[in-house]
Amino acid sequence: MLKINSAEFLQGVTDLRQLPKNELREILFIGRSNVGKSTLLNKLCNRKSLARSSSTPGKTREINYYLVNNELYFVDLPGYGYAKVPEQMRAGWKKLIEEFLTRGYPITLAIQLIDARQDPTPLDLMMMDWLEYYEVPYLLVLTKSDKLPVSKLGKQVEVYKVRFEKNLTEGFCSGIVPFSSVSGDGRNDLLKKVSASLKNSGGHHKEAV
Numbered sequence: 593m594l595k596i597n598s599a600e601f602l603q604g605v606t607d608l609r610q611l612p613k614n615e616l617r618e619i620l621f622i623g624r625s626n627v628g629k630s631t632l633l634n635k636l637c638n639r640k641s642l643a644r645s646s647s648t649p650g651k652t653r654e655i656n657y658y659l660v661n662n663e664l665y666f667v668d669l670p671g672y673g674y675a676k677v678p679e680q681m682r683a684g685w686k687k688l689i690e691e692f693l694t695r696g697y698p699i700t701l702a703i704q705l706i707d708a709r710q711d712p713t714p715l716d717l718m719m720m721d722w723l724e725y726y727e728v729p730y731l732l733v734l735t736k737s738d739k740l741p742v743s744k745l746g747k748q749v750e751v752y753k754v755r756f757e758k759n760l761t762e763g764f765c766s767g768i769v770p771f772s773s774v775s776g777d778g779r780n781d782l783l784k785k786v787s788a789s790l791k792n793s794g795g796h797h798k799e800a801v
């Protein structure tokens with residue numbers, strides 16, 4: 593299991609030219625606005641307000657970089673799918689994310705967040721298609737699991753496993769993990785998965801800053 597000893601906000605990126613010069617391994621956090629990305633990041637790092645969250649959902653257009661243990665990056669991508677975002681901003685988001693994913697830099701793991709109570713949205717599915725297409729290893733995390741009774745949550749995980757069986761067996765999806773930032777459920781599972789992905793990608797990058 594990955595032990596997080598330190599985590600700090602490094603920078604917000606709105607243009608790929610601003611990416612950090614230090615090439616470390618990257619763990620991405622992706623999902624629609626309000627799905628719980630920032631809260632999950634804070635819970636993983638055991639910090640109350642590490643991840644910057646804007647009070648207006650959908651307003652964050654930045655890719656936020658966090659330096660973890662001085663040796664890897666947690667990367668919080670801007671949330672998508674917020675209805676009130678003007679068309680032009682949506683196009684900007686799409687361009688930034690696609691440029692980011694296709695920049696030829698190996699992504700160690702992408703963590704795609706989906707609300708445990710819901711089906712994936714069309715944008716979630718598009719995102720997963722991109723991850724498969726660009727051969728990015730990823731995980732599905734079902735957030736806010738505390739909002740479902742245990743039996744319903746179990747069923748929902750099964751539904752996801754059946755629906756995305758092909759991604760799990762033949763594609764790039766390495767698991768489906770329920771998570772609650774309230775109870776901490778799933779935190780250890782997720783940290784184990786992150787640890788495993790770091791081991792698999794070992795040697796690709798410099799290990800320390």
Ligand SMILES: Nc1nc2c(ncn2[C@@H]2O[C@H](COP(=O)(O)OP(=O)(O)OP(=O)(O)O)[C@@H](O)[C@H]2O)c(=O)[nH]1
Binds near residue numbers: 628649651773
């Ligand atoms: N009950 C419960 N609420 C949660 C959980 N995770 C997040 N929330 C709540 O969901 C809301 C949105 O969480 P954020 O972490 O700000 O969501 P986000 O994905 O970062 O949103 P954007 O930054 O707009 O993309 C907040 O009110 C959180 O308190 C969870 O595990 N359980």
Ligand SMILES: [Mg+2]
Binds near residue numbers: 631
């Ligand atoms: Mg956020």
